[in-house]
Amino acid sequence: MESENGILQCEMWKRLGLSSREGSRLAQRLEEKGEIERDRVLYEGRWTYKLNSKRRHVSLASIKDSPCLRCDDIDRCFEGGERSPISCEYLTRWIMENSGERRRG
Incomplete structure (x- = not known):
């Protein structure tokens, strides 16, 4: 489940070939550096985080x-x-x- 509004942390782990522990640590580090925001969400009966980039895309228009x-x-x-x-x-x-x-x- 990916969109303009971020990606689920559990999906990030899978795409990067990481364990859930490694993925969680990576997400925490990115949050500490101010690169992302993590919002707790319920997905398919389990709690996970939705990761949203703090970087905004600029349109050349x-x-x-x-x-x-x-x-x-x-x-x-x-x-x-x-x-x-x-x-x-x-x-x-x-x-x-x-x-x-x-x-x-």
Whole structure:
């Protein structure tokens, strides 16, 4: 049982070829490192954990209209460079338009 919302810990053990003890230790270490969250769930009459990644997937769709992707100066654009994203009026305008904020005059 795997989904966008995680994988059952018992399924993880099977897929990785681990014993339940090894799988449990691995899940605990990942939780301690802040990589996953473990939620206790009842599955087929037994208690197990559902493992959910704390990493969020970023969609490239969110930046597809960025002016940087079609800028002729992209190779010279960096902090402290000839061009800079910090002072780029095109990037600033795009961020403001896409964040829903309006510049206050």
